[in-house]
Amino acid sequence: MTTVTIDKAGPTRKAKYGSMSRDRTWALRWSYFFLVIFAIFSLTPPIYMLITSLKSSAEISAATNPWWVFHPTLENYVGLLTSNQFLRFFWNSAIVSIFVVTITMLISVPAAFALARMRFWGSTVLATGVFLTYLIPETLLFIPLFKMFAVIGDWTGVQLINRWYVLLILYPTLTVPFCTWIMIGYFASIPKELDEAAIIDGASWFQTLTRIFIPVAFPGIIAATIFAFTVSWAQFLYPLVFTTSTDQLVMPVGIITTLIKGDVFNWGQIMTGALLGAAPPLIIYAFLMDYYIAGLTAGATKG
Amino acid sequence: MADVALQSNRAAAQAARKRSSLHKMLKRKSTVAFLMTLPLILLIATLVIYPAFYALHLATLNKSMQRFVGLSNFEFLFKRETFWLVVKQSCIFAITAVIFKALLGFIVAHFVHNIPAKGQRKWRGMLLVPWVIPPAMSTLAWLWLFDPSYSAFNYTLSFFGIGPIAWTGDEMWARFSVILVNIWVGAPFFMIMYLAALKSVPEQLYEAAAIDGANWWQRIWYVTLPMMRNIIAITTLFSLIVTFANFDIVRILTAGGPLDHTHIFATWAFRIGIEGSDIPLGASVSLFMVPILAVAAIFILRDISKRGNEA
């Protein structure tokens, strides 16, 4: 608004300032224009999930305008949330994720503390090793791991394949290296004097960790926890390979293997399931966005 | 003379005593440290390093895993046309997707950085949503958007007289769709990394460049890009690894079809090793991911140790 008035009323000298800020206004308009386009691109799939989840099968197969719900219904939600099978998937996912988060933090926080603060023989090699491990994708290891667990089952009689708890052993390979890595970064950013002060105050190494480092690096702990949780919740390959019975499945695999029956796609229920499966990470993200982003950027910028 | 000798003797004894007790203390501290890292070491050793070598061993066995066959699994792969198709597709998939993710992320980060700081949080929050949703779940939505008979995209395009497009049915369109979904999932990660890097470029540099008469393009070329070079490099390498080893998207969207024309290493290894129960051959396929991953990892490590030295 102001630019327009200046342009109209101002003499030539003022027009120069006007053109500067007019440039900026246009840059801003273009920015918003493209941001809206990118936001549409980003949000189309989740919104389409929501739209479809509110439709009945009849409306879906009627092939009316797919972008609009003419007869909204919650039947898909009711159907899934009263289905024991679906609740079982949800429960399995929740249990696995909570256990994996706990295991991950119990392993990675002390290790990160030792690697960040207690220089010992081989500690730098180990820190690099941790980082390298983080770069190894699960797609490289699932076949040998599958065979390994099969062999262990044959030898010891401890059946791990097709049990949900096998995931408790597998998921930490994905979460621990990254969480250790970002916790090393967070711990290393704590001034050295702080642990020296604690040592002089009479704290043991363990007390320094629990009473100084963990509280001070709490944002890092939250970021690592969020990471461990979202990775556990979203993991698809390991449960697909290692679990097959419907009572052992976690959400992502459960939805895909049970809701898609041959060629019959019950899209209303599939989209509802996908939305419910996406809900926990989305809710965490909505409430702890800053920690989420801090963890995301920490991996590459720290260290 | 004797006095001196006595003194030096005592000094030596003292030094020895000190060294041994010092040694004890160091040992104690390093023992504690070792115990704290032991679970981590065990985890990495048994569940990452061992299986990695086990994969090498498996790759040398025959299908029933009773006989050592040397490199004949690899020979067999080299003779199969599908294998070369997978190699080609993996490279196209990874390179195209990473380039577009990087470009799109860079552009979007700039637009977000451009708008007033007050609104940035909101936009950033919206634009990161694709990264937050578990890929398996969001790919289902894409699958439904690409549905052969009910595709919402085709419905929309029909108003412009285009289509219908066989998004997952035609081999070229299937490849396009797989890459598109991957870009959709991965671009926000680049956006966030770039945004963090953009924020760390001191405003004075832009002001100095503006005073020197640089236009917006020159400012990007001479100020932004050099300042962000490190972040761009490391993010791209990270993404290259993740994209190259991708499984979820291809598996759910096309399962490798039509006629193996979207298979990449991970999905093909799964098809052969798990679904086809030929574990040695599957292991051999997945091992082909190692060289490119190793190259990317070396570059990342070099970059990180370089930054470590600078700090």
Place this chain on the structure above:
Amino acid sequence: MADVTLRKVVKRYDEVEAVRGIDLDIADHEFVVLVGPSGCGKSTTLRMIAGLEDISDGDIMIGGDVVNDVPPKDRDIAMVFQNYALYPHMTVAENMSFGLRLKRYPKAEIKSRVDEAARMLDIVELVDRKPKQLSGGQRQRVAMGRAIVRNPKVFLFDEPLSNLDAKLRVQMRIEIKKVHQKVRTTTVYVTHDQVEAMTLADRVVVMNHGRIEQIGTPNELYHKPATKFVASFIGSPAMNFIPCRLEDLAGKLHVRLTDRVVFPLPPARAARYQGVPRTDKLLLGLRPEHITEAKPHSEPGIETFDTVLDVTEPMGMETLIYFTMEGTQVCGRVNPNAGAHDGGPLRLAVDLNNMHLLNEVTGVVL
């Protein structure tokens, strides 16, 4: 309360010797300041006393006991760090009581000790705040409070004031002195600021290159420096060193600065320097306050000469003047009304009663 003794203490990092054999006796209740340029080993020495660094050789005794292998927590010391090292997640009271809580002191005693220290440092109203909500000076007080509540044998200060602005530094300096007068705990204080050292210390230890250059009271160091390093390090502006030679003229000992400038030495000085070889290359050490404008009447030991000033710096109560002598820049202090101005001539007086003569090669004050 205890004395601290260092015997031939050495610290080696791989090949580098950071501290090269230090002997130091610190008496009970004494306030000793270690001062020196960065990298002189003063902080390393302090950290060895604290037990944060292992000692490579020698002995450290606190209260008569050798503590070489005693971990920091059992040495009964308290330390104040340069960046305060306050625990950011704890309130002021929690910060101060952390050590006592770890040692499981009774709650009532912890409270009374914290209250007492807070009152002494005038931070009573801050005890429930977090460090983030405090100013630099307040953080400094809390860091000191944390040391005081422990009631340790020895206080260690590692450059505690260098993060404060100049004004606050002066204020906190006085504060530290007051606290020491009240609690009388043996204190070892490290700083690179010679003013801090002079104002706080009972005795100052000047260190350089891992060695002790000189130990003495502030006045001793100022008036009787043992080496060129001490002479130049203590005092601001620094002492002038003018190349010179000794000469016998008409049976009296003179000091020759240039072809034209020769001063006879006062009798006391002449007697002291009689044995110095006349061929030795020497330095005449003169503090700026001993180079002033010439007075109309002459005094014994005060010699005058004419010069042309390069630059003048009016400071208010005095004017600093700079001129060149045989290629050496010399600084003097004159009365603001002495008529000094940039590039102008001025008749100056040097007070040779306060002169120092140094060997240019060894740096030893003769």
